[in-house]
Every structure is written in C-alpha cells, then in structure tokens.
Amino acid sequence: MMKRHNALTPDALAMMDAIARCGSFAAAARELGKVPSALTYSVRQLEDALDVLLFDRRSGQAKLTAAGEELLSEGRRLLAEMEAVAHRVRRVAGGWETQLTVAMDGIISRLTMFELCEAFFALRPTPGQDGPGTRLRLRTEVLAGTWEALVSGQADLAIGVDVDHAVPAGIELRTLxxxxxxxxxAPHHALAGHDGPISDAELLKHRAVAVADSAQRLTPLTVNLLPGQDVFTVASLQAKIEAQLRCLGCGFVPEPLAREHIRAGRLVVKATQRKQTRARVGYAWRASAAPQPRKAPQGLALQWWLDQLQSPATRQALLERHAGMVTPVD
Known part of the structure; x- marks a missing residue:
C-alpha cells in the first residue's frame, strides 16, 4: 500500500480539485488528459493510502464525502502555497529579498510609511506578476532602539535614526x-499660565512625561529630563502626547506630531530657558556584503525603499505628515 505522505502529491491534490470543479470523473479526465478509468484508479489508490472514502459512489456524480471536502479544502490551500513559494523562489533568484524589515522611529509619519508600503505592494516587476514577493515587516522603535534594530540585524533599513549617533562599521547613513x-x-496645566521662559528650577517641580527607549543592548537615551524630576514613562510618542493632553505631565514633543493639538488649543507651547531642541534625523542600512552568484549586489526591495527616500518630498512627508494619525501602533 502507498504510504500516506507519498500519496499526497501535488498531482493528487490537483486531481481532487479538477474532479470537484468538473463535477464528474469523466469531465475531470478530459481536462487532465487522462482516461476515466485511470482517474478512478488514482482516486482509489489515494483512498487506500489515506484509509478514507473521498467520494460517495452511490450517485452518478462525483460527490465528496466530509473527508473529501476536508482534503479538497486543505489541498487547494497547499497548492496555492506551493505556487506562492515557487514565485518567491524565482523572484529571489532575480534579486528580490524573501523578507525586508523596516524599523521606524516613533517620530516618523506612519501615514506616509503606510503609503509607501501600499506603493511597494502594488509593484509589478514584470507584466502579470502579483508583486515582488518580498514579505514586508514594519516595526516601531524609540531613540537608540532604532539603531539597535539595524545594528543587531533585526532590521534591514532604519528610518528616523539620530544622525549625530556614532555610525557603526558596515552601516550607510543618509540625512532625512x-x-x-x-x-x-495642557491649557489647564500649572505651567500654562507661567509668564516668561520657564527655568529648569521651575520645571523640576512638575512631572515630566518621557518615552521609554526601546533599546535592549545599546545604552538607552534620556532626553530633556532633569535629575530628580518626577517622571511618567510611556511606550510611544503618541502616548506621550495623549498623557500631556490629559495633564498628566509636561515635556518636549516633536512639533509636527503635536501641531494639530497646538492649533486647536488642546496643547499650549511655552518658552523655556533651556535651548529649544532640534533633532537631526536620518535613515541607515547595512552595507551590502560581497554579492552572491546570480543575485543583485543590493537587494531590489531595499533598493526600492532607498530610491523612495532620495525624494525630498518623501523625506519631508516622513517628518511632517502626522495629521489624523494619533492612535498608537504596537
């Protein structure tokens, strides 16, 4: 008797699919270029190997049993997956990565990032293809965590890194x-009515809202916090802004992310004696190693993203377009 794992071949699954679609053994045999007796024999071999009845032979039609329905459903899924794997293998051979991971800092516009993802998935490298076949993974990091994701190999591209950070060996960096x-x-915060620039001594009396650095190995960064100051720590910039809207603390926030709230009067901008912060932001990727035979020196998916980042309009949008995107992303 044929073993079960030998019986479940792509040809056997395709045969089940043809019989179900055509409605009879005879019609399926014509589609597959076989005689009906050969198809019947193949089905009996499959049933014997699985020790189940796949078709109810009491009627003149090819009616599936419950076991047959399950095999057909799973078989179609497996055939689709095998076809998808074949497509991905061909695309990888042509230079498209199997997977590309992009780490983005919380200061980056998610609206623009998702638009770029849409454009990437809509790519048609050659006529008739469904896309590059590269699985895209997007992750959000904070401060040094964005650098760490890239340096540790957890990401292929990091957007929103600190340009003034020491650039590790093997990393390419460009300014965003x-x-x-x-x-x-908040308008009802005690500092909202303060006259003149606020001193550090005055800031020390009030709770600050800080975003936790997502770095696990690199030294976490602390920005604009005073020694001894009470701190409420949250996981994202969006959560920080939400906390400050609720008067749970105060602090420095990226102006583009807070712009809508400032214009609506939900947040009040105050001058401080300490110098206002301006961050220099960039994007970085790991330099290509020696090219492998029959593969592009630079993965085509990464190259596509780098090409998009060369556009001044795209770079500006990644830093400026935050309207309507205030719900945190895990």
Whole structure:
C-alpha cells in the first residue's frame, strides 16, 4: 500500500480539485488528459493510502464525502502555497529579498510609511506578476532602539535614526532632515499660565512625561529630563502626547506630531530657558556584503525603499505628515 505522505502529491491534490470543479470523473479526465478509468484508479489508490472514502459512489456524480471536502479544502490551500513559494523562489533568484524589515522611529509619519508600503505592494516587476514577493515587516522603535534594530540585524533599513549617533562599521547613513521639538502643556496645566521662559528650577517641580527607549543592548537615551524630576514613562510618542493632553505631565514633543493639538488649543507651547531642541534625523542600512552568484549586489526591495527616500518630498512627508494619525501602533 502507498504510504500516506507519498500519496499526497501535488498531482493528487490537483486531481481532487479538477474532479470537484468538473463535477464528474469523466469531465475531470478530459481536462487532465487522462482516461476515466485511470482517474478512478488514482482516486482509489489515494483512498487506500489515506484509509478514507473521498467520494460517495452511490450517485452518478462525483460527490465528496466530509473527508473529501476536508482534503479538497486543505489541498487547494497547499497548492496555492506551493505556487506562492515557487514565485518567491524565482523572484529571489532575480534579486528580490524573501523578507525586508523596516524599523521606524516613533517620530516618523506612519501615514506616509503606510503609503509607501501600499506603493511597494502594488509593484509589478514584470507584466502579470502579483508583486515582488518580498514579505514586508514594519516595526516601531524609540531613540537608540532604532539603531539597535539595524545594528543587531533585526532590521534591514532604519528610518528616523539620530544622525549625530556614532555610525557603526558596515552601516550607510543618509540625512532625512531636521525636526523641531517644542515644550507643551495642557491649557489647564500649572505651567500654562507661567509668564516668561520657564527655568529648569521651575520645571523640576512638575512631572515630566518621557518615552521609554526601546533599546535592549545599546545604552538607552534620556532626553530633556532633569535629575530628580518626577517622571511618567510611556511606550510611544503618541502616548506621550495623549498623557500631556490629559495633564498628566509636561515635556518636549516633536512639533509636527503635536501641531494639530497646538492649533486647536488642546496643547499650549511655552518658552523655556533651556535651548529649544532640534533633532537631526536620518535613515541607515547595512552595507551590502560581497554579492552572491546570480543575485543583485543590493537587494531590489531595499533598493526600492532607498530610491523612495532620495525624494525630498518623501523625506519631508516622513517628518511632517502626522495629521489624523494619533492612535498608537504596537
């Protein structure tokens, strides 16, 4: 008797699919270029190997049993997966990566990032293809965590890294732009009515809202916090802004992320005696190693993203377009 794992071949699954679609053994045999007796024999071999009845032979039609329905459903899924694997293998051979991971800092516009993802998935490398076949993974990091994701190999491209950070060996870095930070509080916060620039001594009396650095191995960064100051720590910039809207603390926030709230009066910008913060932001990727035979020196998926980042309009949008995107992403 044929073993079960030998019986479940792509040809056997395709045969089941043809019989179900055509409605009879005879019609399926014509589609597959076989005689009906050969198809019947193949089905009996499959049933014997699986020790189940796949078709109810009491009627003149090819009616599937419950076991047959299950095999057909799973078989179609497996055939689709095998076809998808074949497509991905061909695309990888042509230079498209199997997977590309992009780490983005919380200061980056998610609206623009998702638009770039849409454009990437809509690619048609050659006529008739469904896309590059590269699985895209997007992850959000904070401060040094964005660098760490890249350096540790967990990401292929990091967007929103600190340009003034020491660039590790084997990493390429380009400038994205500059980002202004403003000190903001809720209108009903005690500092909202403060006259003149706020001193550090006055800031020390009030709770600050800070975003936790997502780095696990690199030294976490601490920005604009005073020694001894009470701190409420949250996981993202969006959560930080939400906390400050609720008057749970105060602090510096990226002006583009807070712009809508400032214009609506939900946040009030106050001057401080300490110098206003301006961050220089960039994007980085790991330099290509020696090219493998029959593969592009630079993966085509990564190259596509780098090409998009060369556009001044795209770089500006990644830093500026935050309207309507205030719900945190895990």
């Amino acid at each position: 732009g500059e980002l202004d930070f403003v000190f903001a509080v």
